[in-house]
Amino acid sequence: MKTTKDTTxxxxxxxxxxLTGISKTYGSFTAVHPLDLTVPQGSFFALLGAxxxxxxxxxxMIAGLEEPTSGTVHLGDQDVTALPPYKRPVNTxxxxxxxxxxxxxxxxxxxxxxxxxxxxxxxxVEEMLELVQLGEQARKKPHQLSGGQQQRVAVAxxxxxxxxxxxxxxxxxxxxxxxxxxxxxxxxxxxxxVGITFVHVTHDQEEAMTxxxxxxxxxxxxxxxxxxxxxxxxxxxxxFVANFLGTSNFIEAEVDSAxxxxxxxxxxxxxxxxxxxxxxxxxxTGGKVLVGVRPEKISLTHADDAGGIPEGRNRITGRIADSSxxxxxxxxxxxxxxCSDFEVYVQNIDRDAxxxxxxxxxxxxxxxxTFGLDAAQDIDAGVETVEEEVA
Amino acid sequence: MAAVTxxxxxxxxxxxxxxxxxxxxxxxxxYLLLLPGLLWLLVFFALPVIYQASTSVQTGSLxxxxxxxxxxxxxxDALSEYWPQFVRSVLYAASATVLCLLLGYPLAYLIxxxxxxxxxxxxxxVIAPFFTxxxxxxxxxxxxxxxGGPVVGVLDALHVLDVTSWLGWTAGDRVLATPLAVVCGxxxxxxxxxxxxxxxxxxxxxxxxxxxxxxxxxxPSTTFRKVTLPLSMPGVVSGTxxxxxxxxxxxxxxxxxxxxxxxxxxxxxxxxxxRILDYPxxxxxxxxxxAAILFMVTFYIRKSGTEDLV
Numbered sequence: 001m002k003t004t005k006d007t008t009x010x011x012x013x014x015x016x017x018x019l020t021g022i023s024k025t026y027g028s029f030t031a032v033h034p035l036d037l038t039v040p041q042g043s044f045f046a047l048l049g050a051x052x053x054x055x056x057x058x059x060x061m062i063a064g065l066e067e068p069t070s071g072t073v074h075l076g077d078q079d080v081t082a083l084p085p086y087k088r089p090v091n092t093x094x095x096x097x098x099x100x101x102x103x104x105x106x107x108x109x110x111x112x113x114x115x116x117x118x119x120x121x122x123x124x125v126e127e128m129l130e131l132v133q134l135g136e137q138a139r140k141k142p143h144q145l146s147g148g149q150q151q152r153v154a155v156a157x158x159x160x161x162x163x164x165x166x167x168x169x170x171x172x173x174x175x176x177x178x179x180x181x182x183x184x185x186x187x188x189x190x191x192x193x194v195g196i197t198f199v200h201v202t203h204d205q206e207e208a209m210t211x212x213x214x215x216x217x218x219x220x221x222x223x224x225x226x227x228x229x230x231x232x233x234x235x236x237x238x239x240f241v242a243n244f245l246g247t248s249n250f251i252e253a254e255v256d257s258a259x260x261x262x263x264x265x266x267x268x269x270x271x272x273x274x275x276x277x278x279x280x281x282x283x284x285t286g287g288k289v290l291v292g293v294r295p296e297k298i299s300l301t302h303a304d305d306a307g308g309i310p311e312g313r314n315r316i317t318g319r320i321a322d323s324s325x326x327x328x329x330x331x332x333x334x335x336x337x338x339c340s341d342f343e344v345y346v347q348n349i350d351r352d353a354x355x356x357x358x359x360x361x362x363x364x365x366x367x368x369x370t371f372g373l374d375a376a377q378d379i380d381a382g383v384e385t386v387e388e389e390v391a
Numbered sequence: 392m393a394a395v396t397x398x399x400x401x402x403x404x405x406x407x408x409x410x411x412x413x414x415x416x417x418x419x420x421x422y423l424l425l426l427p428g429l430l431w432l433l434v435f436f437a438l439p440v441i442y443q444a445s446t447s448v449q450t451g452s453l454x455x456x457x458x459x460x461x462x463x464x465x466x467x468d469a470l471s472e473y474w475p476q477f478v479r480s481v482l483y484a485a486s487a488t489v490l491c492l493l494l495g496y497p498l499a500y501l502i503x504x505x506x507x508x509x510x511x512x513x514x515x516x517v518i519a520p521f522f523t524x525x526x527x528x529x530x531x532x533x534x535x536x537x538x539g540g541p542v543v544g545v546l547d548a549l550h551v552l553d554v555t556s557w558l559g560w561t562a563g564d565r566v567l568a569t570p571l572a573v574v575c576g577x578x579x580x581x582x583x584x585x586x587x588x589x590x591x592x593x594x595x596x597x598x599x600x601x602x603x604x605x606x607x608x609x610x611p612s613t614t615f616r617k618v619t620l621p622l623s624m625p626g627v628v629s630g631t632x633x634x635x636x637x638x639x640x641x642x643x644x645x646x647x648x649x650x651x652x653x654x655x656x657x658x659x660x661x662x663x664x665x666r667i668l669d670y671p672x673x674x675x676x677x678x679x680x681x682a683a684i685l686f687m688v689t690f691y692i693r694k695s696g697t698e699d700l701v
Binding site: 063064065084085086087090091092094096098099100101102111112115116157158161 | 597599600602603604605606607608609610613617618621622
């Protein structure tokens with residue numbers, strides 16, 4: 001009776017995760033630079049980054065599996081920095097699931113309850129297995145289940161303890177694409193249903209964006225930017241974020257004049273307009289700014305029809321270098337004087353037969369879709385290379 | 392015997408449409424590869440076993456020669472005369488096995504999980520004794536446990552010998568020529584056979600399982616009891632078998648470190664074969680020992696529920 005009460009109070013005790021100045025160094029290598037992060041209770045929070053960026057280390061410090069070099073971890077009001085993992089009201093879904101091979105599914109799920117001295121686990125375990133749709137498999141051993149089923153057991157085994165925070169370490173990494181999509185929705189459903197704070201570590205930007213309410217993009221042991229998926233996508237503050245989440249086109253431009261809410265820039269021979277609100281770079285006249293625009297915001301018009309483009313849009317001229325038809329849309333690579341490979345995604349609504357490689361075109365877009373970044377940074381930061389994809 | 396002769400002719404019932412199948416080239420390869428091993432077993436195991444079995448039911452004497460007379464009474468006579476040595480063998484071997492497990496498990500655990508870059512060095516140290524002869528190593532123990540030697544001196548000073556003497560393991564201020572010495576020798580000689588399988592099965596345990604158990608509210612001691620130990624059971628079972636079986640039949644340790652009061656069944660068989668030259672009794676004792684070990688091992692494996700051994 002007492003233990004049941006404990007679990008319910010644990011649920012109400014505030015599930016905010018607060019990391020204060022937390023860092024981790026291994027010898028001379030800094031895995032995580034001092035970091036402040038608050039994950040609000042009940043949210044689905046994703047730590048996104050390439051492998052080796054410190055996201056898993058951060059997660060393991062929350063779980064207590066890694067001791068921070070400095071800083072503190074708070075769960076609600078409780079400082080858990082010094083608590084060993086078995087005393088933290090936090091559970092983890094491990095990357096390789098780490099199911100106990102000698103125990104059946106039922107006992108795997110019941111493990112946490114039994115360790116806390118709860119005698120009658122049957123009902124709870126059965127309910128939990130029902131939630132992850134594995135009621136039939138209760139008496140099987142982990143190796144008899146498919147990858148997707150094992151993954152659900154791992155989730156059930158952690159969730160049954162009603163942790164204040166559920167930590168997921170690349171939980172979908174071992175699954176094939178189709179199953180991964182399915183599990184993304186499944187996990188999202190479960191999170192909405194149980195209302196527990198989820199902290200999800202992933203290197204897959206699409207996964208982070210589909211599932212999380214808030215995403216923290218990590219790079220080289222630091223959080224580059226934190227925000228909602230749409231906010232990160234629309235208003236990246238660094239080239240790393242702009243390139244890591246989706247694709248971005250960058251034009252190096254010089255500030256010509258700034259007036260009111262708008263900044264006018266010179267790029268090549270033409271002028272571009274950038275909303276001040278979407279610029280994270282200094283905008284002194286003559287200063288350099290990286291002008292970014294997402295490929296799907298751009299319209300493509302054949303040079304012969306350039307006269308029909310409405311006034312007030314940013315425009316660039318170029319020549320189509322390559323095009324690939326992918327069904328919903330056609331992806332063009334345009335060679336322009338201001339940017340050698342400008343990517344443009346055009347919806348396949350009315351296809352203009354003249355838009356083939358070699359055609360002269362005008363690219364134009366609503367200035368509101370332009371964002372400006374500090375030109376002092378690496379323009380290709382965060383561009384996913386093939387190697388990273390494999391790792 | 393039966394297994395040996397039956398194995399080579401393959402003759403599995405051909406499937407429904409035998410003629411059409413293209414002949415696979417490697418069809419006989421597995422059997423050819425098995426052949427040397429099977430021949431070896433036949434010549435050096437199966438045939439001697441049959442020969443000993445027939446010897447055990449022969450009667451006669453060295454001068455007149457032995458003839459098979461199906462004299463099963465030899466078994467009964469051997470057992471009723473030498474049962475104390477049988478019991479002693481099992482007791483000594485069991486004690487040595489338990490000691491090996493108690494000493495070997497922590498060491499194997501250390502090598503598997505904590506040794507880091509020292510792992511290979513410790514492994515070499517475990518195996519190093521094999522580079523010298525079994526006999527030499529056992530003789531060395533004779534020196535170590537010698538009367539008035541430092542080991543005995545320290546044990547005596549700490550009054551440990553008083554306790555062990557009271558238990559009947561040692562005699563007065565002597566360790567040599569006592570049950571304790573024999574068990575120590577057995578433990579020492581068979582320890583690597585315990586450590587190696589234990590290490591193998593511990594090393595295979597994914598360290599993430601420890602983290603997972605920790606994460607699920609199991610403190611380190613519970614993690615050991617609920618995760619590490621059950622997962623290392625195959626190693627425990629094969630280690631105890633590899634120690635217990637040869638230790639039961641061993642006679643070198645009892646011979647070099649013991650006395651006439653610590654004779655094990657191995658010593659009896661050895662003297663029956665080589666000194667008394669009563670071949671039927673020696674053969675009968677060998678078979679009783681074999682049957683007893685087989686029985687105990689079967690019981691043990693059933694009990695520990697580990698079918699997938701080694």
